[in-house]
Amino acid sequence: MPTSRNSTSTSFGRILSWVPAALAVALVGYAIVVGGYIVTVAGFALIYAVFVTGLNIFMGYAGQASFGQNAFAAIGGYTSAVLTATYGWPPVPAMLIGVAGAIVCAVVVGYPTLRLKGHYLAMATLAIGLIVYETTVQWQSVTQGYMGISGIPPLGIGSFEIVSDRAQLIFLSIVVAIAMGSAWLIRNSRFGRALVALSGSEDAARALGIDVARYKLAAFIVSATYASIAGSMFVHIVGFVSPEVFGMNMVILGFTMLYVGGIGTVIGPLVGAIVINLLPETFRALKDYQDLVYGIALILLLIYAPGGLAALTRPFKRERTVKPAVTLASEGAKP
Amino acid sequence: MAQAAVQAPAIAGAQPKILDVENLSARYGQVEALHSVSISVRAGELVAVLGPNGAGKSTLLRSVMGLTTSTGSVRFGDQSLPRRGTSKIARAGVVLVPEGRGIFAPMSVAENLQLGAYMIGGRGDEFERRRERVLTLFPRLKERLDQVSGSMSGGEQQMLAVGRALMAEPRLLLLDEPSLGLAPKVTAEILETLGQLNRDGLPILLVEQKAPLALKLANRACVMSNGRISAEVDPREINSHADLAQFYFN
Numbered sequence: 001m002p003t004s005r006n007s008t009s010t011s012f013g014r015i016l017s018w019v020p021a022a023l024a025v026a027l028v029g030y031a032i033v034v035g036g037y038i039v040t041v042a043g044f045a046l047i048y049a050v051f052v053t054g055l056n057i058f059m060g061y062a063g064q065a066s067f068g069q070n071a072f073a074a075i076g077g078y079t080s081a082v083l084t085a086t087y088g089w090p091p092v093p094a095m096l097i098g099v100a101g102a103i104v105c106a107v108v109v110g111y112p113t114l115r116l117k118g119h120y121l122a123m124a125t126l127a128i129g130l131i132v133y134e135t136t137v138q139w140q141s142v143t144q145g146y147m148g149i150s151g152i153p154p155l156g157i158g159s160f161e162i163v164s165d166r167a168q169l170i171f172l173s174i175v176v177a178i179a180m181g182s183a184w185l186i187r188n189s190r191f192g193r194a195l196v197a198l199s200g201s202e203d204a205a206r207a208l209g210i211d212v213a214r215y216k217l218a219a220f221i222v223s224a225t226y227a228s229i230a231g232s233m234f235v236h237i238v239g240f241v242s243p244e245v246f247g248m249n250m251v252i253l254g255f256t257m258l259y260v261g262g263i264g265t266v267i268g269p270l271v272g273a274i275v276i277n278l279l280p281e282t283f284r285a286l287k288d289y290q291d292l293v294y295g296i297a298l299i300l301l302l303i304y305a306p307g308g309l310a311a312l313t314r315p316f317k318r319e320r321t322v323k324p325a326v327t328l329a330s331e332g333a334k335p
Numbered sequence: 336m337a338q339a340a341v342q343a344p345a346i347a348g349a350q351p352k353i354l355d356v357e358n359l360s361a362r363y364g365q366v367e368a369l370h371s372v373s374i375s376v377r378a379g380e381l382v383a384v385l386g387p388n389g390a391g392k393s394t395l396l397r398s399v400m401g402l403t404t405s406t407g408s409v410r411f412g413d414q415s416l417p418r419r420g421t422s423k424i425a426r427a428g429v430v431l432v433p434e435g436r437g438i439f440a441p442m443s444v445a446e447n448l449q450l451g452a453y454m455i456g457g458r459g460d461e462f463e464r465r466r467e468r469v470l471t472l473f474p475r476l477k478e479r480l481d482q483v484s485g486s487m488s489g490g491e492q493q494m495l496a497v498g499r500a501l502m503a504e505p506r507l508l509l510l511d512e513p514s515l516g517l518a519p520k521v522t523a524e525i526l527e528t529l530g531q532l533n534r535d536g537l538p539i540l541l542v543e544q545k546a547p548l549a550l551k552l553a554n555r556a557c558v559m560s561n562g563r564i565s566a567e568v569d570p571r572e573i574n575s576h577a578d579l580a581q582f583y584f585n
Contacts, residue, residue, distance in 0.1 A: 197439050197450050203402050204437035206421035209454045
């Protein structure tokens with residue numbers, strides 16, 4: 001039976017585990033109230049939170065490495081941009097076509113590459129990102145190359161458009177809540193447990209009847225869907241897209257956010273996206289030393305919070321470990 | 336060698352073969368680890384595979400499960416098991432408790448048990464019935480349901496590994512070194528539970544280095560060395576370490 005101390009610790013741990021989410025909500029709420037430049041920063045953070053949540057499902061849950069998530073964001077972003085700005089489509093159908101395109105690409109690329117492991121899989125996904133990037137640069141008749149596509153309309157349905165900064169931030173907050181809620185549902189579903197199992201041991205997962213190749217592909221498709229939605233939202237919020245938006249920098253930022261926030265945790269992507277977007281702004285007053293201090297802050301975060309900021313509350317949750325009421329006759333202390 | 340109080344009887348040859356392995360060979364790269372091994376398990380039988388390190392015992396189980404590159408014939412009941420496609424083999428009813436337990440350390444005990452019942456969805460009345468049965472067999476797990484499984488003791492982890500396998504309600508259980516790294520008394524308790532499961536009708540193929548413990552439970556035993564089955568042993572004929580050593584070294 002749990003002791004009263006353990007019960008207290010459990011309650012405390014549960015409360016504490018909500019602190020990162022509460023801080024994130026408070027920061028976004030602050031941005032909505034205050035307005036101005038911080039709304040733009042918070043908006044980018046929320047778009048990245050969706051992108052990194054998808055990356056987290058593939059890397060954090062399923063334990064696979066992908067350096068090509070920017071490709072799916074580019075497919076979503078460019079499909080939305082071309083269909084709305086060039087062909088006058090409404091944003092929502094354009095976004096759905098983008099998602100469909102990203103899923104088709106994920107299936108075509110993922111089916112052969114997900115049979116690879118470790119470095120080979122990482123290199124294969126890196127190639128996808130580079131191929132899509134080059135396509136956005138070279139296919140000038142559609143993408144306008146480095147010039148990019150401007151005049152992309154804001155998100156909206158029919159005559160209702162989300163135009164103001166605050167309205168966009170509220171909309172993005174709702175999308176992030178849905179993205180994180182669905183990530184939580186996935187983690188606690190049969191599918192999510194199977195992903196975590198195969199990340200621990202593919203052989204052990206197979207021996208339980210889990211079709212490892214199919215689940216890896218499914219995780220890849222889900223993460224591509226998140227990336228595509230993030231890419232579409234980005235172009236509608238900013239109103240412009242060019243190849244650099246979805247370059248390798250996006251992958252590096254995504255990885256940084258994932259590890260700083262807490263890989264494998266549900267709330268980690270949001271925490272990481274907010275921290276990584278806000279840190280440079282926090283150090284802006286340092287002028288020439290801004291990048292240096294930003295780099296040092298990241299290193300310190302990874303040293304002192306190796307599981308990510310969202311995982312800092314885990315030690316308190318571990319108090320859920322209870323001593324047995326009955327001691328196995330043959331077994332003494334733990335090894 | 337101390338004899339068991341109750342020695343498992345030999346199973347009559349008339350019982351149908353549940354598992355029938357013929358000429359199974361397996362290799363890791365250029366190294367052949369299993370050379371044309373043939374072995375069978377009859378209904379209700381517990382067959383022990385004994386032998387020193389590197390004899391090919393674990394490779395035999397992994398090959399039956401389709402986890403290695405292998406050739407040969409593996410029949411399970413009236414169906415032929417594919418040489419690749421472990422998940423299909425598991426769905427047919429063959430479940431492996433791997434060497435080193437293979438529990439999912441970051442997950443809770445409850446989640447590990449849910450994964451054991453993956454094939455029935457990990458919820459519902461049938462799931463609850465199976466879970467209750469496992470928790471009755473291993474009451475310690477009931478107290479640890481919310482605990483991260485990697486933080487449990489070795490004995491508890493082994494109970495979880497066996498319990499998770501039982502959640503699949505296997506028609507044949509493959510056990511790889513359940514005693515590995517455990518205190519003798521803990522091993523004895525776990526093996527006793529396995530013996531009870533076998534007496535209740537579950538066929539088991541048990542790979543074990545601790546021969547005296549395995550022989551107490553087994554209806555039949557095979558000794559492996561250098562990737563081959565070198566001897567078949569009737570556990571009732573083993574009365575001393577010298578008897579056993581004869582099979583190991585001849």
